[in-house]
Every structure is written in C-alpha cells, then in structure tokens.
Amino acid sequence: MDFSFSEEQELYRATVSRFIQNQYGLEARQKIVNSDLGMSRENWQQFADLGLLAIPFAEEYGGLEGSAVDTMVVMEEFGRGLVIEPYFETVIFSGGILSIGGSNEQKQQYIPRIISGECIFATAFAESQSRYNLADIKTTAKVRNGGFILNGKKSVVWAGPWADYLIVTARTSGSQFDEKGVSLFLVDKNSEGISLKNYPTIDGGRASEISFENVELSDESLLGHIDDGFDLLEAAVDRARAAICAEAVGAMKALHETTLDYVKLREQFGVPIGNFQVIQHRMVDMLIAYEEAVSITYMATLHLDHPVEERQKSVSAAKAKIGQSARYIGQEAVQIHGGMGMTDELNVGHYFKRLTMIDVSLGNQDYHVRRFADLTQ
Amino acid sequence: MDLSFSEKDFMFREEVREFIRTEYPGDLRRKMKQGKEFAKEDFLCWQRVLYNKGWAAPSWPVEYGGTGWSATQRYIFQEELGQAATLNILPFGLKMLAPVLMAYGSDYQKGYFLPRILTGQDWWCQGYSEPGAGSDLASLRTSAVKDGDEYVVNGSKTWTSFAQWADWIFCLVRTNSMVKKQAGISFLLIDMKTPGITVRPIITIDGMHEVNEVFFDNVRVPIKNRVGEENMGWTYAKTLLSHERTGTAEVPRSKYGITSLKKNARKHISNGKSLLEDEYLSNKLAQLEIDLLALEYSDLRVLSDDFLGKKGTGAEPSILKIKGSEIQQRVTELALEITGYAGFSSLGGPLPMESNAYPTGPGFGFGAGSEYFNMRKSTIYGGSNEIQRNIIAKTVLGL
Ligand SMILES: Cc1cc2nc3c(=O)[nH]c(=O)nc-3n(C[C@H](O)[C@H](O)[C@H](O)COP(=O)(O)OP(=O)(O)OC[C@H]3O[C@@H](n4cnc5c(N)ncnc54)[C@H](O)[C@@H]3O)c2cc1C
Secondary structure (H helix, E strand, O other), rough: OOOOOHHHHHHHHHHHHHHHHOOOHHHHHHHHHHHHOOOOHHHHHHHOOOOHHHHHHHHOOOOOOOOOOHHHHHHHHHHHOOOOOOOHHHHHHHHHHHHHHHHHHHHHHHHHHHHHOOOOEEEOOOOOOOOOOOOOOOOOOEEEEOEEEEEEEEEEEEEHOOOOOEEEEOOOOOOOOOOOOOOEOOOOOOOEEEEEEEEEEEEOOOOEEEEEEEEEEEHEEOOOOOOOOOHHHHHHHHHHHHHHHHHHHHHHHHHHHHHHHHHOOEEEEEHHHHOHHHHHHHHHHHHHHHHHHHHHHHHHHHHOOOOOHHHHHHHHHHHHHHHHHHHHHHHHHHHHHHHHHHHOOHHHHHHHHHHHHHHOOOOOHHHHHHHHHHHHH | OOOOHHHHHHHHHHHHHHHHHOOOOHHHHHHHOOOOOOHHHHHHHHHHHHHHHHHOOOOOHHHHHHOOHHHHHHHHHHHHHHHOOOOOOOOOHHHHHHHHOOOOHHHHHHHHHHHHHOOOOOOEEEOOEEEEOOHHHHHHOOOEEOOOOEEEEEEOOOOOOOOHOOEEEEEEEEEEOOOHHHHHHHEEEEEEOOEEEEEEEEEEEEEEEEEEEEEEEEEEEEEEHHHOOEEEOHHHHHHHHHHOOOOOOOOHHHHHHHHHHHHHHHHHHEOOOHHHHHHHHHHHHHHHHHHHHHHHHHHHHHHHHOHHHHOOOOOOHHHHHHHHHHHHHHHHHHHHHHHHHHEOOOOOOOOOOOOOOOOOOOOOOOHHHHHHHHHHHHHHOOOOOHHHHHHHHHOOOOO
16 A cells, blocks of 8 residues: 655656746736636646656657556646646547547647647537536537538537647437447647637636537548447546546645635734634634545546446546535635635635536536446445 | 415505516616626616605605505515516615614714615715724724814725725724724714725626725715714614614525526426436425525514514524525525536626627526625625624523
C-alpha cells in the first residue's frame, strides 16, 4: 500500500503550482476571462513548453507516457488555480478519445500538434435533449462515397470557441437512444457547413452551440469503428470524469484554506468569527468532506484501467461523492464569508461557480448514484 | 380550529385576482417570462398601479394610506401576488423605513416622507452594514458630529442594495463613542444628492449589480432629518426588525417557484421520459413541497399568534426567515438540477450577451445558474441564519 507520489509527479505539481503562484492570481485570471478570446494563448504555449500537454500521450507520438495519476496531479493544481485554458477539453477528453480509439495515422497526425500547443480540441457530445445520456444522439452521419455527411446540433461544447478540431458524436445507424450506431468523428472546425454560437459560461469559461449542416467528412475522419463508438466514448468520458473530480479536489482545497484564513482574520463581536463554535464545526465538516473527496478521487483514478464495470462503478462513485462535497463546501464557503462571499472580487465565488459546474458536468449526483446502483445491484 | 376562509375572504381573493389580471403591466409579465433584468422604472410603474388602486401599502394604518385589511386579507393579497409572479416591490421605504417614521418620526418627517414613499416618488435604500460591522451591526463607525443645525457625516456603508437608484438613504450613524456601543447610535435620513456622497458598485457572483458601497465625506445633514432622539437609533432599528412578522418566509414566491419547477421538469424530456417521472427528482420536489407546507402553516400560526406557545417572544420572524430562506435556496438549486447543462450559459456575465450568445437547451434554463448564485444571499442578509439561530437560542430557549 503506497499513497505517495513519484518524483515525477511531485515535479508536475511543483511546476503547475509555481506557474499559478507567479502568473495566475485571481486578477490575472479575470483579465483572461474578460478578454475577447477568453483564454490565453501564451499560457497555452507555456503549458506546451513545460511538457504538460505531453503527459498522457504515448512516447511514439512525442508523449511522456504518463499515467492517470500524473494527470490527476496536474488537474488538482489547475483546480486550485481555476485555470481556464482547455487542458481538460484538449488533453484529457479529446486527447483521451484519440489515444484510446484513434488509428496510428490519426495519432501521428494530431497528437504531436496537441503536444506542441499548435491545436486545441473540443468534444461535441451533448445535445439539447440529451441531458447526461451519452447515447441520446440525434446528430447523424450518413455514409456516402468515400466518407460521410454530418447533420445536427450539439450543445454546450466546452472550449468550442477556441477549438481547431472537434470530436463529434453522431449516429450512423440505430435510433435516438441506441448505443449501437454511435460513431465518433474528428472534424476540422473550419469545414464548410459548421456554424457556432459562442457564449460565456457561468464559471468564466466559454462554450458553443454548434450546428452541422451537410458537413462533408472523409473516411479518415472516423475515429474507431463505425457504429461501435459508444464504448470508446464512454471510456474516455470516464477518464474525463475522474479528471474533473481531481480538479474539484484542488478547488475545494483552495476554498477550504481561503475560508480558514478568513475565519481567523474576520472579527465580529470583538473576536475572530472562527472563535464561534458554530463556525468551527462547519470548518471541520468541510475539512472532512474535502478529505473524503480526495479519497474517492484516488480510488476512481486507480481504477480507470480496471475491467469496464469496475471502472464505471468507481468513477460514478467518485463523481457522485464529489458533486456532493463540491456543493457543500462551495455553499458553506460563501455563507461563512458573509457578504464578502457574494462578491465577484474574491476568489471564493469563482471557486463556488466552478465547483457548481463540475457537479453538473458529465452527469450530476443523481445520475451517478443511479449508475452506481445499477452496476452494484 | 378552523382554517377555512369566509365567504368575504373568497370574494376578496377574486377581487385581487381580477385586479392583477387586468392591471399588472404586460411589459413586466413579458420581462419575467424572458428572464430579463428589471429596471428601476419597472418597480415604480408597478408601485404606481398599486398606488392608484389604494393597495400600495397593505400593512400601513389607514390614516397614512393603508388598506385597513384584516391579517387574512393581507395574507391572501401576498399569496395572489406570489401566484401571479408579480414583481416584488422592494421593502426599503414601504416596509422598513415607514414603520419607524410612523412610530418615532417628527410631524414634518411623517408629513413629508410618508406620502412620497407611498407613491414611489422617493427611492429609499438602507444604510446599516459597514465593512467592519455586519453581524455585529452595533459596532458601526460611520460618525455624525453636530455642527450648528447640521450633522457632519463621515464613513462608509456597504452592501447597500440599489443605492445606485436611491434618492434617499436611511442610516445608522455613531453620535457617541464614549458609551456602550448600542447607546451611541442615531437614525439619520440623508438625501443622496448631498455633496460628499459617492456610490461605488459591487458586482456579485451572479454578475449583477445590486449592492454598493456608499462613502460619506463631510456630508452635511440637517438635524431635522434625525429620526427621534439622538443616540436612540439602535432601539428604533430593532423595533423595525421585528415589525414585519410575516412575509419574511416568502411562502407565496416559493410556491410559485415550485409550480414552475414542476412545469419545467414536465417539459424536460430525458431518455424519452419527462423528468418529473424521474424518481430522484420527483422525490426531491415532493420533499421541498412538504417543507414548504409546514412553513406555510407556521406562517399562518404566527399570523394568528399561536406560535412558540403564544409567548410572542419576538423570535418568530427569525424562525420564518431561517426556513423561508433555505427553501428559497433549494428552489433555485433544484431549478439548476432540472436545467442541467442548459443552466451553464451565463446571464449578465462579464461579457455583454452579444446576439450570438444565447441560452442553450430547452430555453427555460436561461439564468438558472445566476439565480442559484444570487439566492445564496438569502441566508446572509437581513441578519444571517447563524445570527437568527443565536437570537432564537437566547430569546426563546434562554441559552
Ligand atoms: C445581496 C445582499 C444585499 C444586502 N443589502 C443590504 C442593505 O441594503 N443594507 C444593509 O445595511 N445591509 C445589506 N446587506 C448586508 C447584510 O445584512 C450583511 O451581509 C449581513 O448582516 C452579514 O454581515 P457580513 O457580511 O459582514 O458578515 P459577517 O458578520 O462578517 O459574518 C460572516 C459569517 O460569520 C457568521 N457569524 C457572525 N457572527 C456570528 C456569531 N456570533 N455566531 C455564529 N456565526 C456568526 C455569519 O453568520 C457569517 O456566516 C446585504 C447583503 C447582501 C449579501
């Protein structure tokens, strides 16, 4: 039994943590959030230079062969820093799909360009009716000579406005809810027939509604096997879920620390509010919720390469628990800060908003409790 | 025990319904539907409609322009407003300041200010909290020093709701710092146009501008704008706090909230089924509705002086506020759960919502995130829920 981190992992943590400390204070972050683009290309290039974009990829494509624990460490630190740049979307989520399901040629073509920071990816999987059901897909890809024709609409595509390439889930056969018949495509965002509506999200990020109208795709754009994309998608989504759990853990840690500092500093009735037992107990409960979140995130991350059912069960356990603790810690941190917790000027509200979004993302608490129950009954 | 309404009450309910149906401005109805932000003029417009009907201040005595309604009628009125989701007229002038003026104000103050509050001619804001004085309000430091027939006010207030629209601010200020902190506070009415006042907006986590900092730099206030006696302000303010015994629970609003939640859940089809058929979600909705029923009947019992063993300790509003605010928060929490991803698009965010930035999903999710963030305030303001619990522990339980 060993829960310690390797030297390499400690190095990743230190690297990201230094970056955040020196360059990603709240003011700097908000400047990026409020800029026209909404992210920083310079930071993205720095991530590339620091090797962060290479961590999970195979050596033959220029990657560092890192494990899920390696990226977990990075995601945790990004969570602490409320990093807006699309590491999760590009490296973990789309990168995960490419790594698991891409052909050798596809990997050769795209992974080195992700690693160098040259291109950003987004995964377009949700539709306005789909909620958390990954198989609920109306978007269609019809076979035609030497390729496909893509038609449909995707909703809340995170990092959509910044992406150069999209991984799109589409139906090549079957009906709306069937897992069989789901296929994945790698699509150049500049292709004819694609239009985007971009907007800011509640946590300071950006997303797009994307519509595809008779978009012509070549055979080479198919990722994995036709009609059999669902398992690939789900495997990548589970990895993505574990990664945002880690991000939430980082955010919760920062939020607890900030709140602890605050209750020692803020005085009312002539004493620090941390002197009130009511506040003390809540700081303790928040701490316990945080430690539980760490435990369950480790558990899920360590099960990502286990047999499918175990992976699914572990990830759903983690995502359900994280949703609960994220909501609890977020709400309490705001409450304990009083009016200050309501302002946009403190980082407290920004952590709370990101945690709220993580709770809903890729399946909320109810969804994952249900999935866990179905798998364990 | 008989909770049925009389024939007269039923007729009154019909009258209120009819009034709202015919007189509530269609503009405001549309704005609410579209989740648009309300402007100052919207509040004033609705208040004028109420004023013209003679219904702007149901809880005021008739001599000042009140309605003379029974407690039951007032309850029915609030309920109908809630059911119709009309715009909530803000309480600062009508419900917070007016009772203080009626009880302690000079003839001049009553004669001049009360009619203007009733018509909406003056917009009032509440200047109590300060950066250093929130829960411990009595430790406030904004000072007022007598100079001839004026006070000179220096200091700053914070979290002042809608100060950006206000014509006047009612303030607690320190007029004596040598005595016990509660004993050196006075109640001043200050014209926001007086030189030396600066208002700085505070943007909240929902991206909105509701609260402000208000700075006072040698602001001169005529002594005739002090309410009651010098150094008695704390007593006056406390009376005010326990004046509104009901309404803090916001039962009708939450009822409307739950009705909309159900409507939206029913519309939201997931996996080919309405979300209302989702066992988890419908259970949570039911639990919320059950809690609201208990609150509603607590509210009615307070109204009939049958709460806490008829002791009338003054802590009743605290109990209603705790449960009412928690339920309001749960309504927004469930709204966000129902909307799912569609609640992600930000409303009133740092970027202007350009034409191509539009709500996602089935439409109703627009603003669910913002609403949820905004409603976190309800357990903080008006005396935080922790402070309300302290009050109950002390006054009811003697701890
Ligand atoms: C949206 C909004 C609108 C507002 N509008 C107005 C307005 O118009 N006018 C106005 O004057 N004020 C207004 N307020 C201010 C509001 O009344 C204060 O925020 C509130 O009284 C809490 O004070 P504080 O923010 O300084 O928090 P603090 O007093 O610093 O409290 C911080 C935390 O400590 C807890 N705490 C403090 N003392 C104790 C104790 N003894 N025991 C246990 N816990 C304790 C609190 O409950 C809170 O959780 C508004 C606030 C908000 C958020």
